[in-house]
Amino acid sequence: MRIDLNSDLGEGFGPWTMGDDAAMLSLVSSANIACGGHASDPETMLAALEQAVARGVVIGAHPGYADREGFGRRIIPMTPRAIGAMVAAQVGALAGVAAIAGARVAYVKPHGALGNLACDDADVARAIVGAVAAQPGRLAILAISGTVLEHEARAAGVQVFSEIFADRAYMPDGRLMPRNRTGAVLHDRDEAVDRLLRFLETGQMPVAEGAPIKLAAQSVCVHGDSPGAVAMALALRDRLLAQGVTIAPFLDVG
Amino acid sequence: MGKLIDLNCDMGEGFGHWTLGEAPDEDLMALISSANVAAGFHAGDPNSIDRVVQLAKTYGVGLGAHPAYNDLQGFGRRFIDTSPEELVNDILYQVGAVREFGRRHGVALQHIKPHGALYMEAAKNETLSLKLIDTLRDTSGDTILFCMGVSKTYDIARKLGQPVVREFYADRDYGDDGSIVFRRKVQRPDPQAVADKCLRACLENKVETVDGKVIDIEFESICFHSDTPGAVAIGQAIRDGLTAEGITIAPAATVLEQTSA
Numbered sequence: 001m002r003i004d005l006n007s008d009l010g011e012g013f014g015p016w017t018m019g020d021d022a023a024m025l026s027l028v029s030s031a032n033i034a035c036g037g038h039a040s041d042p043e044t045m046l047a048a049l050e051q052a053v054a055r056g057v058v059i060g061a062h063p064g065y066a067d068r069e070g071f072g073r074r075i076i077p078m079t080p081r082a083i084g085a086m087v088a089a090q091v092g093a094l095a096g097v098a099a100i101a102g103a104r105v106a107y108v109k110p111h112g113a114l115g116n117l118a119c120d121d122a123d124v125a126r127a128i129v130g131a132v133a134a135q136p137g138r139l140a141i142l143a144i145s146g147t148v149l150e151h152e153a154r155a156a157g158v159q160v161f162s163e164i165f166a167d168r169a170y171m172p173d174g175r176l177m178p179r180n181r182t183g184a185v186l187h188d189r190d191e192a193v194d195r196l197l198r199f200l201e202t203g204q205m206p207v208a209e210g211a212p213i214k215l216a217a218q219s220v221c222v223h224g225d226s227p228g229a230v231a232m233a234l235a236l237r238d239r240l241l242a243q244g245v246t247i248a249p250f251l252d253v254g
Numbered sequence: 255m256g257k258l259i260d261l262n263c264d265m266g267e268g269f270g271h272w273t274l275g276e277a278p279d280e281d282l283m284a285l286i287s288s289a290n291v292a293a294g295f296h297a298g299d300p301n302s303i304d305r306v307v308q309l310a311k312t313y314g315v316g317l318g319a320h321p322a323y324n325d326l327q328g329f330g331r332r333f334i335d336t337s338p339e340e341l342v343n344d345i346l347y348q349v350g351a352v353r354e355f356g357r358r359h360g361v362a363l364q365h366i367k368p369h370g371a372l373y374m375e376a377a378k379n380e381t382l383s384l385k386l387i388d389t390l391r392d393t394s395g396d397t398i399l400f401c402m403g404v405s406k407t408y409d410i411a412r413k414l415g416q417p418v419v420r421e422f423y424a425d426r427d428y429g430d431d432g433s434i435v436f437r438r439k440v441q442r443p444d445p446q447a448v449a450d451k452c453l454r455a456c457l458e459n460k461v462e463t464v465d466g467k468v469i470d471i472e473f474e475s476i477c478f479h480s481d482t483p484g485a486v487a488i489g490q491a492i493r494d495g496l497t498a499e500g501i502t503i504a505p506a507a508t509v510l511e512q513t514s515a
Binding site: 012013014015016017018041043068069070071 | 272274326328329481
């Protein structure tokens with residue numbers, strides 16, 4: 001069995017830092033690096049890219065709403081055309097800085113509110129897919145499993161990979177249970193890892209009500225934005241390795 | 255009444271979801287007597303200003319505006335070459351923001367302390383200091399201006415009659431000329447050493463420079479920084495050290511009242 005672990009990185013800005021990038025880079029195989037929209041700036045991008053290169057981690061762009069105050073977690077009403085231009089500008093910015101770091105951007109994963117909207121809104125999803133498809137280098141998209149974004153990327157012939165969350169409950173339709181519902185987040189670390197291991201063996205994900213469902217996933221999203229989250233990700237990695245699971249990027253960038 | 259000294263600290267220097275340093279604002283607020291509130295140009299946003307102003311009120315801490323160059327990414331630590339007119343407008347804009355949140359919570363603005371590179375530029379730029387203080391005479395005649403003792407800002411404030419407070423830098427090094435040595439990365443200082451340095455400065459008006467020389471220093475307020483590693487322990491050590499010697503920590507306005515009495 002093999003699986004990718006991905007995490008959001010480089011989400012500082014100017015003098016401010018967010019999360020423990022060094023710790024997360026030691027345990028993930030793919031890094032979603034902020035591009036100056038919801039977080040980061042050219043120097044922060046360069047530092048994150050250099051660290052990712054040093055660890056041999058595959059690099060993805062992590063564009064978000066240009067809303068630093070809200071950390072890209074608020075929906076900003078924008079036309080699909082404007083969203084496409086924003087995503088292109090941010091991916092291009094990261095690719096430009098990556099050239100200095102000797103790195104290559106291999107995929108795109110939309111952040112926060114933009115990513116959530118792309119799960120359901122076909123216009124937004126198409127705008128993102130169109131912007132990514134137009135970039136040089138045949139970039140892939142990393143989407144939440146079972147979403148409109150995944151579907152639209154596939155329909156447009158863009159290479160798409162799916163991610164799941166180790167610590168989130170799933171609904172019978174394959175979607176994540178909304179955070180505001182009881183039981184949406186699995187707080188027990190062992191329970192979360194047990195569930196993930198069973199999923200990796202069977203491809204079947206237990207859901208809130210009813211029988212387990214089939215989900216596709218090439219990557220597991222882990223978080224490093226709190227000491228507890230880092231500990232959770234480390235425990236997850238250790239258990240996976242102990243079970244003989246190989247942790248490797250979903251993209252072979254050679 | 256024994257000797258009074260103000261203890262000030264920069265506060266609210268996060269931005270959006272980001273925080274600065276490891277020290278909780280509330281822990282620091284319990285130790286200090288004046289707070290310099292970041293006003294959105296180098297750090298801070300409307301929500302942080304609102305929160306810190308309320309904390310200042312709760313702890314009876316003197317409220318100050320901490321205006322800076324308009325440079326979030328550089329945290330106001332980079333010199334930006336622009337006209338004194340533009341800089342004075344930048345300062346007024348930021349002072350107005352903090353003052354309005356003070357009005358909301360019933361706290362008067364006690365002081366203004368320019369931040370970082372702007373503070374250092376005003377210290378040596380006579381035109382800027384003059385234009386700023388000239389404007390403050392009209393808009394904020396009772397508001398105390400914080401500055402370095404060896405600065406154009408201090409000289410002009412005294413000359414024009416603006417209330418002014420000189421600072422002693424607990425967690426920065428001094429040059430032989432009595433100005434601070436500006437540095438971007440500050441190591442984790444020993445709280446007791448910092449406290450001893452402050453106590454000596456208060457009792458003997460002396461400080462040792464980076465080159466080992468001992469110089470005279472005069473001040474009404476001690477400044478330490480919330481993002482210096484171990485800030486809470488440093489603030490506590492300063493407070494304990496001064497209090498043990500009978501020195502009372504009081505807001506800058508109270509210190510000035512005693513000085514002028």
